[in-house]
Amino acid sequence: xxxxxxRDLARxxxxxxxxxxxxxxxxxxxxxxxxxxxxxxGIVQCVAQKKVVGEESFKAxxxxxxxxxxxxxxxxxxxxxxxxxxxxxxxxxxVVHVSEEYxxxxxEHGAKFLMDHRHLWLRSxxxxxxxxxxxxxxxxxRDFFDGRGFICTDAPxxxxxxxxxxxxxxxxxxxxxxxxxxxxGQLYAEAAAMALxxxxxxxxxxxxxxxxxxxxxxxxxxxxxxxxxxxxEDVMKLAEDxxxxxxxxxxxxxxxxxxxxxxxxxxxENVKAPFPRVSYAxxxxxxxxxxxxxxxxxxxxxxxxxxxxxxxxxxxxxxxWPAAIKAFYMKRDPADPKVALCLDVIGPEGYGELIGGSxxxxxxxxxxxxxxxxxxxxxxxxxxxxxxxxxxxxxxGFGLGLERTVxxxxxxxxxxxxxxxxxxLNRLTP
RNA sequence: UCCCCGAUAGCUCAAUCGGCAGAGCGAGCGGCUGUUAACCGCUACGUUAGAGGUUCGAGACCUCUUCGGGGAGCCA
Numbered sequence: 170x171x172x173x174x175x176r177d178l179a180r181x182x183x184x185x186x187x188x189x190x191x192x193x194x195x196x197x198x199x200x201x202x203x204x205x206x207x208x209x210x211g212i213v214q215c216v217a218q219k220k221v222v223g224e225e226s227f228k229a230x231x232x233x234x235x236x237x238x239x240x241x242x243x244x245x246x247x248x249x250x251x252x253x254x255x256x257x258x259x260x261x262x263x264v265v266h267v268s269e270e271y272x273x274x275x276x277e278h279g280a281k282f283l284m285d286h287r288h289l290w291l292r293s294x295x296x297x298x299x300x301x302x303x304x305x306x307x308x309x310x311r312d313f314f315d316g317r318g319f320i321c322t323d324a325p326x327x328x329x330x331x332x333x334x335x336x337x338x339x340x341x342x343x344x345x346x347x348x349x350x351x352x353x354g355q356l357y358a359e360a361a362a363m364a365l366x367x368x369x370x371x372x373x374x375x376x377x378x379x380x381x382x383x384x385x386x387x388x389x390x391x392x393x394x395x396x397x398x399x400x401x402e403d404v405m406k407l408a409e410d411x412x413x414x415x416x417x418x419x420x421x422x423x424x425x426x427x428x429x430x431x432x433x434x435x436x437x438e439n440v441k442a443p444f445p446r447v448s449y450a451x452x453x454x455x456x457x458x459x460x461x462x463x464x465x466x467x468x469x470x471x472x473x474x475x476x477x478x479x480x481x482x483x484x485x486x487x488x489x490w491p492a493a494i495k496a497f498y499m500k501r502d503p504a505d506p507k508v509a510l511c512l513d514v515i516g517p518e519g520y521g522e523l524i525g526g527s528x529x530x531x532x533x534x535x536x537x538x539x540x541x542x543x544x545x546x547x548x549x550x551x552x553x554x555x556x557x558x559x560x561x562x563x564x565x566g567f568g569l570g571l572e573r574t575v576x577x578x579x580x581x582x583x584x585x586x587x588x589x590x591x592x593x594l595n596r597l598t599p
Numbered sequence: 600u601c602c603c604c605g606a607u608a609g610c611u612c613a614a615u616c617g618g619c620a621g622a623g624c625g626a627g628c629g630g631c632u633g634u635u636a637a638c639c640g641c642u643a644c645g646u647u648a649g650a651g652g653u654u655c656g657a658g659a660c661c662u663c664u665u666c667g668g669g670g671a672g673c674c675a
Contacts, residue, residue: 194636196633198633198634200631200632201631202634203633216633219632250633251635270625274611274625276625380673384674384675471670523675525674569675574675
């Protein structure tokens, strides 16, 4: 008899199958027993009758604790009463392992309790759905860049110094010297772009900021494309095409999971390039127009970000920020040296910055000047400056936070549910 | 680092003015032939985060500590 996965049950309607899985929930009624079995692809209700499976088997199943592993055989039958549209008329039940008392019950739990049991919480319907969406988003990211001729050139995780010099880094022992966990693969991506033209890095990044918010993790995944011969306009175009592709892909592939998550997908259907583009100066005026306080030269706080997002129904590209509040490697606008040729993409519905990027400074003298001005260790950037010595070209790119994107697409309140095992301030286990 | 909030049964929470520490879920036992977080009956389950203080009496009030949640800053 063939093993069937719950996701594919429609194909097996009317035939005998084997389901291998875990007991998600059960309801019994004396002589009839409803077993909800999950197998990683979905949950199916299996109907066992005492007269069919026998007294002993019935009793064993009737007292089986949640999350026990079992193998059932039975016939697939379409039934409107069953969640998912199909159920199994059970002919035999084989218990593989009787679970101990399972800590996660069908009732509500607090965030700490669930995170302490993250290794088990992953089994629940919504958490599984989120991880499948995350997988789809990763696939979309790879497909998008592959389709456009980008080469994946991953960056090292151990780095000798800060990329941006601003945020706090995790320090680790690297034999007899200090090293830091990377906060961005960008500088390495720039080098690779000078070799291969269009590249991206995709991997974990680390920020030792003591953030305690719904938008932050200390370890998160970031994808960073970098393109030689690209100017700000090209980077903005790439960013909006990229986000549009990811959202369309997820809407197509993750329909069922988004339904499980009760995501209002109408808001995602809108997300198609082009996105509204506003300069920082325009954005400041628009934010001030909503009554939220904002002056030129200030960075956007959460209230300002939300005020701006509330004016649009798509992600917004805010470009040409004051150079003083942006990273040293961003190229100044020749038309207005007070601003940098950079962009942020602010997600709708309060999900914050999805993307930060820029055209890079390609002039050796300018870049050297900025490294000195910001007191960065020149020695550590020696190789980076070489990129401006040997055939420097205009280039640029951006970084997109995977978990923030998944959080937005899934509509989760907190980013911590969008990575299998989140690392946060106060959270290193499980 | 700063601001706000919280910690009571395995879990989620309640406990009025400071006066016998409770409910639902989960667990155990029993019942029920179509249940949908099934339902019904019974049973067991407490160092009220820790230390100190006020009081005839503290889960509640005060002080400190620990741990956690949300936000600010910073960012993706």
